[in-house]
Amino acid sequence: MAERAVLRHMSGVQNEVAHPDTVLRPSGSSPAWLHAVATGIAFLIAYIALEWMSFIHEYKELPVTPWNPGLGVVFALMLYSGASYGVVLFVGVLIAEIAVLRTNLPWPLIIGVAIIIAVGYSAVAFAVRRKLDAGLNHLRDVFLLLAGGTAGALLVALFLSLLLIADEKLSPADLFVVSVPLLVGDVIGIAVMTPLVLRFILHIPHISLQTLRAFAPEVALYVAVVLLFVWFIGLTESESGFKLFYLFFLPVVVAAVRYGLDGACLGLALTQLGLLGLLHWHGYDANVFTEFQILMLVLTATGLTVGVTVNERQQADREVRRFEALLRSKEAEAAQAARFNLVSSMASALAHEINQPITAARALGRAAQHLLHSDSGSQARVDDNLTTMIAQIDHAASVVKRMREFLRRGEPHISTTDVKSLIDDALILVGAEARAASIKIDVDVPSDLPTVHTDRVQLQQVILNLVHNSIDAIEASGQTEGRIRIAAALLQEPPRMEIGVSDNGAGIAPALADRLFEPLTSSKRDSLGLGLSICATIVQSHHGRLWLQSGAPGATEFRFWLPLQQATPS
Known part of the structure; x- marks a missing residue:
């Protein structure tokens, strides 16, 4: 349970990029400059502490340990909040040279070293920051970070070497001995620590004690490994x-x-600390440790590449799910519009279907009233009139109820559906239109058919649309004895319910049959051509299939089938 919570947390925020104003700036009334100073001091302390931890080897009073984590931390700050924080790096180098490294270099040389390091990495941060996503959410961002860090390390190593040679602190023969560890240390410090700090800043608003507690066992296992x-x-x-x-x-x-x-960032940082411990334990010199760090650089590039690729894959999966949800929403809206369009085309017949029982009920009510007022009124006749009036009103109410249910809007609702009652409800809506056109509808549905798991309104829309099309086709053919047949049957291999709607109308032209279920395809002038396309989508979402069985004049038939096993619409 805790593991799933961690995965949900990591998945939910790993592709967000927190803005500096929301993380490294207070939400209260503190001045911005005060908070900037506090942030700078905090990172300065971290830089000095990490310099103290990583100061192991020296060569001619120069630090040559190929591991510079403090640079990676401050470089992350410059990338995230601006190159102006290069002043933190400048002050940090000065303090580290004096208090940590206890260098004997003269002050002008110390200041020159601090200026080269601070200006070099500030310039790189300024250039990289313009195109870098601070959340490192794409492979391009990781490559840009590594390339920028390497370019900065090369630039700084070059100018430092020239400065030290010019001051005769190093000879040209010492150049390789000093510059290679410094170069590798700067690059690996940026590659390991900068992504870790950037991702940590990103996660600050989302970190909770529960998340840390759930994450702790795996961290402990990783440390043990x-x-x-x-x-x-x-x-x-x-x-x-x-x-x-x-x-x-x-x-x-x-x-x-x-x-x-x-x-990947956390794993690489723990691995680097493990290597640092190995160095202390086994007493490797700077040259051997440089070999380790070169391998560590390869591991870092691999880990970051795998990690950001996983992020991109998860982000792509979320985008796919989002667009699928959007598509389902739009399909539902289209289906809703199609239902309104279908009902509007039957409006005249439905109005007649409702008006007829209301008119009859009114007449029966007046007759009952007259009988009650007359002396010769028969109580039995009054009761008979009232019973018939109630039946007429119930019939009108049933039509209104079915129409309201059919037009309802909402998420698909899967339920156990009896096919015969579903078809009967559909005929309440479309039956009036068929009778107005003198078209007879035959229903051949066995009473012992099993139920299916469907969205009742959606399936009703499919049947209504097919019957409505049949009515239009019969009227277009001029057929005086129009007939529509609705049949349902149980089939096996696989177990499924097949429903067919056939008519003796004008038929479907062969040229139109091949693209009948494509959007905007219709043989009617005033039709949008979306009805059958929406019906096909509804049936497919129930893991079924809709097709034209026959397009011959006088024997047109559409069929669709639905699986009997319960399936959630996709």
């Missing part, structure tokens, strides 16, 4: 243990498949 792999690699007692690095691909890919980009 990473520690197990770290321990196993450490047992090799050799610097060639990195050959077993491929073991980490399994948990990262599993996390990405289960939770998309969020799972």
Whole structure:
């Protein structure tokens, strides 16, 4: 139960992009500048703490550990809230060089290093941010982030190397020793930490204690697996243990498949921390750790690609479901309009069908009144008149009720439906039109037919539309003895109910028969040509089929079948 809650939460928000105003800015009356300063200080503290954690190796008083998580955190802030937060990176580099690294570099050189790093990554953030979706919801965004981070790392490594060589802190021979770990560390720091921070910011409005509690067991399991792999690699007692690095691909890919980009980001961060622990435990030097980090970079690119691909797939699935729901809504609206159009075409006959019993009831009421006022009034005759009047009123009410039910609007309602009573109700509506045209309707429906699971109103619409078309066809043929036959039968293999509507009207032209169920196809001038198309859609939504059995003049027949087993309309 908890696992399903987590999956619903992750699926519900993974493709939303929280706006900075809704996450990194207070909703109260605090000034914007005050909140910006508070945000900058918080990220500055995080940067310094991560610099302290990742300071392991140095070369000629320069940090060369290929892992720069603090840069990734501040780079995420610049991408999310603006390149102006590069000042946080500038101040962070100054404080880290003095308080954490305890460098002996002169102040001008320290300031120059801070300026190169801050300006370089601010420029990259400014350029990338213009085209980047901060939620990283598409593969293009991940590639753009990785490409931007790599470009920034190359740019900064180049200028730092030139600065240090110009100041004679490094010789050209030291360039490879220093620049490669710095380059790899910056790229991997951005690749691992920046997506994690961006996704965390995205999820801030949705994080709850219940979600964290439900998510905790899988995180604990993942940590256990990473520690197990770290321990196993450490047992090799050799610097060639990195050959077993491929073991980490399994948990990262599993996390990405289960939770998309969020799972990939968290899995990669935990894996990176595990590698950092392995470095401390086994005492690898910067060169070996660089080899690990290059492999980690490959793993990161793989995990992020899998994660964002899963996100895109889930987003596409949601879009498909949304459009399917929209399509069903539009189909329901079209069916509703078709029902109104069908009833409007029968309006004259229906009005007569209602007016006739009302007129009769009025006459019977007056007769009963007259009998009651006369001295020779017979109580039996009065009772007979009143009984007949009630029957006439009930008949009119039944017509109105059936018409109201037929025109009702709402979601499809599946229920157990008796086919014979369904056809009888339909004939109450269309029978008057048939009688007005002197057309006889025969019904051949066995009383022992099983029920079907359908939307009663939708199925009634199909029958009414077919009968109404038959009436039009008979009138168009000039047939004086029009006949319509409605038959139903139970068929097997597979078990299904088949209903047919046949008439002796003008028939259907062969050229029209092939596209009869396509929208806007009709042989009548004043018809929109949507009736049969909507009927076919209704039958298909019940997992059945509607077809033209015969289009011959005098023997036209439409048939459709419905499965007997219960099926929800699609």
